[in-house]
Amino acid sequence: AAKEAGRNRVGWFDPAMARALQARNELEQALRDAIPAGQIIPYFEQQIDLATGQLFGFEVLARWDHPVHGIIPPDRFITIAEQTGMIADLSLAVMRQAFHAARDWDPSLSLSINISPAQLRDAWLPQKIIKLLLETGFPAHRLEIEITEGALFENLPLAQSIVGSLKNQGIRVALDDFGTGHSSLGHLRALPFDRIKIDRSVVKAVASDSDSAAVVSAIAGLGSSLNLPVTAEGVEDIETEGWLRNLGCARGQGYLYGRPMNSANTRRLLAERRLLAPGAPLLDPDHR
């Protein structure tokens, strides 16, 4: 009991730890308020066809548009949202805004949206997504869901049934961040994926490090034998882009093509490139 009390005392009175705990509680409460307040918004990152240079769509990336701290990146709040059960609401809020923003973009443009492992334990996820698609008028065949490998370990039968329902609606599924952790052929075959995304950590060294080039080449070969096109993420320069193209990656995304942007700037870019749907107003009707 003395030992217990001692341990508690250290835990309770350690000022640094107490401060960290308080900061985290404040962040959690602020996030709880931020979702209904509409502060969690979608940013859009261009995805490019490496053979033609053509824009084919965007990855949707969550941002916290904080009234005091400005734009906060997802690694500061996604984990907290996952640990506290807020991720489902957060994700649906981001999707709703993204579908709404994209409703009058050129019909050739697709959206890729990240899903947390926790969301693959919600048997109602497909219905929730389909409801949003119907509400916003964004077509299912232009939507792709990105799933990380870690998500597959948790409850494979449920994940398989959820992904099956999504695919029956015409939604595509990509395996995200491949090439990190314990990537395996088994994961690729566990779900009916439509695409592999190679993680930035592998992509960034492809021009300078022959091991990275070998890994990219192996993944591209795997993709080609399984008939799964490969997207490279984190393409920052022309040299890397050239390597990726030669090694067999179909698509790329990264700062070479542009930083992720909010919906108003994305719309501006699409207007300049004549990639708004015919008849769509040049300015965002929502003024956002």
Ligand code: C2E
């Ligand atoms: P991810 O899905 O692997 O997304 C790619 C990340 O790499 C994004 O970071 C993107 O901004 C960044 N990136 C893209 N190109 C480059 C580049 O050329 N150089 C560098 N240095 N970075 C690049 P971001 O937006 O900070 O997102 C981080 C992660 O947060 C995402 O990784 C994804 O796992 C997660 N995430 C973002 N939005 C959501 C969401 O709505 N739901 C869930 N569950 N996770 C999300």
Ligand code: MG
């Ligand atoms: Mg992703």
Ligand code: MG
């Ligand atoms: Mg990724």
Ligand code: MG
């Ligand atoms: Mg990644």
